[in-house]
Amino acid sequence: MGDVLLLVPVIRSLVAAYPDVEVKVVTRPKFAAFFEGIDRVLVYEADVDKKYAGFFGIRKLFMTLLARANYSVVIDMHDHVRTMVLRSLFKLAGQKVLVFKKGRSEKKAFVRKERKIVNPLPHTVERYHEVLQRAGFDFPIVPGPYLIPSVESKTILSDWLNKNKLDKNDRWIGVAPFALHPSKIWPISNYPALIDSLIKKYAAKIFLFGGGETEIDYFNDLHELFPEHCIVVAGQLKLQQEIALMQQLDLMICTDSSNMHLAALSGTPLLSIWGGTHPDVGFAPYGKGKESILQISRNELPCRPCSVFGTKTCHRGDFACLTNISTTSVLTHIDQFLTKTEGLTR
Numbered sequence: 159m160g161d162v163l164l165l166v167p168v169i170r171s172l173v174a175a176y177p178d179v180e181v182k183v184v185t186r187p188k189f190a191a192f193f194e195g196i197d198r199v200l201v202y203e204a205d206v207d208k209k210y211a212g213f214f215g216i217r218k219l220f221m222t223l224l225a226r227a228n229y230s231v232v233i234d235m236h237d238h239v240r241t242m243v244l245r246s247l248f249k250l251a252g253q254k255v256l257v258f259k260k261g262r263s264e265k266k267a268f269v270r271k272e273r274k275i276v277n278p279l280p281h282t283v284e285r286y287h288e289v290l291q292r293a294g295f296d297f298p299i300v301p302g303p304y305l306i307p308s309v310e311s312k313t314i315l316s317d318w319l320n321k322n323k324l325d326k327n328d329r330w331i332g333v334a335p336f337a338l339h340p341s342k343i344w345p346i347s348n349y350p351a352l353i354d355s356l357i358k359k360y361a362a363k364i365f366l367f368g369g370g371e372t373e374i375d376y377f378n379d380l381h382e383l384f385p386e387h388c389i390v391v392a393g394q395l396k397l398q399q400e401i402a403l404m405q406q407l408d409l410m411i412c413t414d415s416s417n418m419h420l421a422a423l424s425g426t427p428l429l430s431i432w433g434g435t436h437p438d439v440g441f442a443p444y445g446k447g448k449e450s451i452l453q454i455s456r457n458e459l460p461c462r463p464c465s466v467f468g469t470k471t472c473h474r475g476d477f478a479c480l481t482n483i484s485t486t487s488v489l490t491h492i493d494q495f496l497t498k499t500e501g502l503t504r
Contacts, residue, residue, distance in 0.1 A: 159189065159416040159419075160282075160415075160416050160419045160441060161235075161236065161282065162185055162186075162189045162192060163189075163192055163305075163416065163419040163420065163423060164281075164282045164283050164286065164419065164423075164441075164444060165183070165192075165235060165286055166192050166193065166196075166304045166305065166423060167283050167299055167300075167302065167304045167423065167444060167445075168283060168286040168287050168290060168299065169181055169183065169193065169196065169199055170196055170300060170304055171287075171297055171298065171299045171300045172290060172295055172297060173196065173197060173198050173199060174297075174300050175295070175297030175298070176295060176297070179198065179295070180198045180199075180200065181198065181199045181200070182199075182200045182201075182202055182223070182226075182227060182229075183199060183200070183201050183202070184201075184202045184204050184219075184223065185201065185202075185203070185204065186203070186204065186205070186206065187203035187204075187205055190203050191396075191397045191398050192305065194308060194398065195306060195308055202222075202223065202226075204219055206219075206240055213243060216240055216243045216244050216247075217243075217247065219244065220244055220247040220248065220251075224248075224251060229248075229253055229254075230254070231253075231254045231255075231256060231293045231294075232245060232248045232253050232254065232255045232256075233255075233256045233257070233258065233289055233290070233293060234255070234256070234257045234258065235258050235286060235289070237257055237258065237260045245257065256289055256292055256293055257289070258285050258286055258288070258289040259285055259288065259289065260285070261279055261280070261285065261440065264279050265279065265439055265440070265466045268436070268438075268439055268463065268466075269436075269439070269463050269464060269465050269466055271461070271464070271473060274460075276436075276438065276456065278438040279438060279439055279440045280440060281440050281441075281442060281444065282440045282441060283299065283444050285440070287299060302423060302425050302444075302445050303405070303423065303424050303425030304423040304424075305401050305420065305423045305424045307398045307399070307401045307402040307405070308398060311396070311398035311399045311401070311402050312402045314395075314396075314399050315395065315399045315402040315403055318394065318395060318399070322389065324363065324389065326406060328360070328361045328362060328363055329356075329360040329361070329362040329363070329408045329409075329496065330362070330363050330365060330406060330407045330408055331356060331360075331362045331363070331364055331365070331407065331408060331409050331410075331411065331492075332364075332365045332366075332367055332391075332403075332404060332407045332409070332410040332411065332412070332417075332421070332426070333349065333353070333364055333365070333366055333367065333410075333411050333412075334366075334367040334368060334410065334411070334412040334413065334415060334417035334418070334421075335349055335368070335411075335412075335413065336368045336373050336413065336415065337413040337414060337415040337468060338415070338467075338468060339434070339465075339467070339468025339469055339470060340468075340469075340470055340471075340477070341433055341434025341435070341464065341465065341468045341469045341470070341471075341472060341477065341479075341480075342413050342414045342415065342432075342433055342434060342435055342468040343413055343433070343480065344413060344431045344433065344480050344483060344488075345480060345481060346376060348485045348488075349380065350380065350383055351485050352411075352485050352488060352489065353380065353383075353384055353387070353388065354384070355485075355489055356489075356492070357384060357387045359493075360496065361387075362387065363387055363389060364380075364384070364387055364388045364389065365389050365391050365403065365407065366380060366381075366388060366389065366390050366391055366392060367391050367392060367400065367404075367410075367412075367417050368392040368417070369392050369393065370392075373392055374390065374392050374393050377390045377392055378390060391403065400420070401420060401424050404420060404421050404424045404426045405424050405425060405426060407421075407426050407427070408427065408496065409426075409427050409428065409429060409492065409495060409496065410426050410427070410428040410429070411428070411429050411431070411488070411492070412428060412429070412430050412431070413430065413431055413432075413433075414430060414431075414432050414433075414435045414437075414441065414468070418430045418443050419441075419443065419444070421443070422443035422444050422445060422446055422450075423444060423445075425445075427450075427495065428443060428446065428450050429450060429451075429452060429488070429491055429492060429495060430443055430450060430451055430452065431452050431453070431480075431483060431488065432451060432452065432453035432479075433453075433462075433477065433479040433480035433483075434462070434463055434464045434465055434468055434469055434472070434477070434479055434480075435463050435465060435466065435467065435468055436453070436462060436463035437451055437453075439463060439466055441466075449491075449494075449495065452483065452487065452488065452491050453479070453483075454478070454479050454482050454483060458482070459478060459479050459482070461473050461474060461479075462479050
């Protein structure tokens, strides 16, 4: 999801600079909402798990796309086995095809167990931008926010907030504690103490973002602990409506996850907690400064990072990159941020 999200700033910037350009984005159906409302951007929802599964499915997808338009250039922004097949078919059909530079060897050197090469790598947005420049489109990246919910989504959110008697009289803080891999998840046992402190100090309303039964069960437990302050968003709102809610938050607390990218591209202030991955590999919250990142330094833990996207295991066996980040440290960063923004709004 993060790879697709980070395409949005580049696509928005491209069509803003070139009024005569039309873009067709081919992506999974569940990611189509990211491009909703962008002028001259058409999304073809490709269900590669069912309708377009396997080689013959990709061939069918190719034939469908080829019949629908005459493309000036086809760009592979994923460089995955499926897209390799798809771009090869476009090449055979005489189409101009380019591939973005994924930087696999650089990333591998950054995360290997020994003799790491840890020079900061280009952000994924920069990699997408570069291949479009090679395609002949020279343009700057426009300022965010990049995810802009529709009027309908804002109206549905407003109705949901009214139904739950939620008025913006206090601090609204989002919490998105989960990620796909354990090496990216700050211990969830820390959140009750963190939330308790935020409630006592700021009388904050805590909005819980995520998805799936396990996550929702955990959020329901938090709601039972803090019934007047914890609001379960997971499973209640659709993606565009969640984005509209994120834009009303004073802060999002998250891991290196899709919710981090959603918040960053929505223009939401955030604090992201990093463990086995590292922002310098190219997936930092786009448009945010170092104050939005909390991590154990490599001087303390030279094994960081151990992977590009996260893992289930830890070389040390203790996930020290996450367990060594104390609740007090997280609270200190939150306090510094909220105090600073309070001063700016007076």
